[in-house]
Amino acid sequence: MTNAKQKNQAKKQSVARQYGVDRTIVLVGLMGAGKTTVGRRLARKLNLPFVDSDHEIEKAAGMSVAEIFECFGEADFRSGERRVIERLLDGRPQVVATGGGAFINEATRGLIKDKGLSIWLDADIEVLVERTGRRDTRPLLKTGDPKEILTRLAAERAPFYAQADMKVASSSGPHEDVVAGILEALKARKAA
Structure with missing residues (x-):
């Protein structure tokens, strides 16, 4: 590695260390909470790489998440998801956006708790309904009324999401506000 590259790498790491x-x-959090959008922006602020676990799963499988669900079912999808997340947790720090059900799986949650810093992006149901309604790519929302499904999933999954290391509200406002909330929570955690 050249001297300039080493200095650039050190600078990038120092921003993350400040927090x-x-x-x-x-x-982690329900679909529509903003994990991917917020994750990209957070990664830029911290000078860290960003990766979306669903995109990594799609690359590994050669098919979309919806196709994996349809062809193999949720159990096989969750198994593949756990293996991909395990790989993403190895190596240098980065920001990873997970699918809404990833943290519900006990083995996946254990990996994340052991090797990562989990942040629950918590959003109101109305925000989730509005955001998930923008695209028709959510397999779990194709089986009925999205608001009812999201309300049920929120009730079922909240006890698992509550096990995250931190919780930050994801509101209908600008995603930059959520990023700022995460950075403040990171500062507070570091100071504690």
Whole structure:
């Protein structure tokens, strides 16, 4: 590695260290909470790489998440998801956006808790309904009324999401506000 590259790498790592980030940040929460959009912006602020676990799963499988669900079912999808997330947690810190059900799986949650820093992006149902209604790519929402499904999923999954290391509200306002909330929570965690 050249001297200039080493200095650039050190500079990038120092931004993350200012916030006490020494491991991969894993964003968890329901679909529509903003994990991917917020994750990209957070990664830029921290000078860390960003990766979306669903995109990595699609690359590995050669098919979309919806196709995996349709062809193999949710159990096989969750197994593949766990293996991909395990790979993403190895190596240098980065920001990872997970699918809405990833943190519900006990084995996946254990990996994230052991090797990463989990942040629950919590959003109101109305925000989730509006955001998920923008695209028709959510397999779990194709089986009925999205608001009813999201309300049920929120009730079922909240106890698992509550096990995340941190919780930050994801509101209908600008995503930059959520990023600012995460950065403040990271500073507070570092100071504690």
